Amino acid sequence: MTLERFRWWHIAEVLPIEEDLFGAEKWSAAMFWNELATRRFYQIFSEQDQILGYAGLSVVDADESWVQNIAVRRDAQKRGVGRTLLEALLAEAAAQGSRRTLLEVAVDNEPAQRLYARYDFEPVGIRRGYYQPSNTDALVMMRSA
Numbered sequence: 001m002t003l004e005r006f007r008w009w010h011i012a013e014v015l016p017i018e019e020d021l022f023g024a025e026k027w028s029a030a031m032f033w034n035e036l037a038t039r040r041f042y043q044i045f046s047e048q049d050q051i052l053g054y055a056g057l058s059v060v061d062a063d064e065s066w067v068q069n070i071a072v073r074r075d076a077q078k079r080g081v082g083r084t085l086l087e088a089l090l091a092e093a094a095a096q097g098s099r100r101t102l103l104e105v106a107v108d109n110e111p112a113q114r115l116y117a118r119y120d121f122e123p124v125g126i127r128r129g130y131y132q133p134s135n136t137d138a139l140v141m142m143r144s145a
């Protein structure tokens with residue numbers, strides 16, 4: 001198993017995973033290119049040269065970081081990959097001196113909310129209709145550091 005920096009040549013392998021997990025709300029290649037260009041902290045989790053998951057963090061300022069996304073290939077879920085990726089992001093947030101880390105998650109996404117709750121994220125707000133085209137609300141969650 002390896003955790004490494006998400007580079008542009010990983011995008012092609014990530015797109016079908018994104019399609020499978022998020023359907024109409026998937027990120028496009030252009031969105032990933034943009035994320036990588038802004039030098040955010042993006043990590044790839046792979047095993048035997050296959051990408052099993054990926055996640056990204058944006059350090060907004062000295063105080064605050066945001067989890068941009070976290071995704072684990074369907075057939076690799078519930079094996080600790082999401083947890084490993086989230087721990088890498090939280091370690092980076094701490095290394096950057098963040099006082100708090102925030103994220104948005106769909107209100108009906110129980111597995112993800114459970115993962116975040118395990119790492120002390122707590123609900124702090126709702127963004128109405130944040131996810132389009134489904135018009136699903138996002139729960140904003142936050143934890144210290």
Ligand SMILES: CC(C)(COP(=O)(O)OP(=O)(O)OC[C@H]1O[C@@H](n2cnc3c(N)ncnc32)[C@H](O)[C@@H]1OP(=O)(O)O)[C@@H](O)C(=O)NCCC(=O)NCCS
Nearest residue numbers: 021070071072077078079080081082083105111112114115
């Ligand atoms: C959410 C997601 C990233 C979790 O990744 P994962 O590798 O399956 O999670 P892990 O195996 O590391 O599990 C960590 C914790 O998450 C929670 N969890 C994971 N899958 C779960 C499920 N199907 N049901 C309930 N809780 C679940 C549990 O609390 C689990 O801890 P436990 O095993 O000790 O009970 C993954 O399910 C995923 O990619 N989902 C689709 C994309 C997505 O929703 N991303 C989040 C967008 S905000």
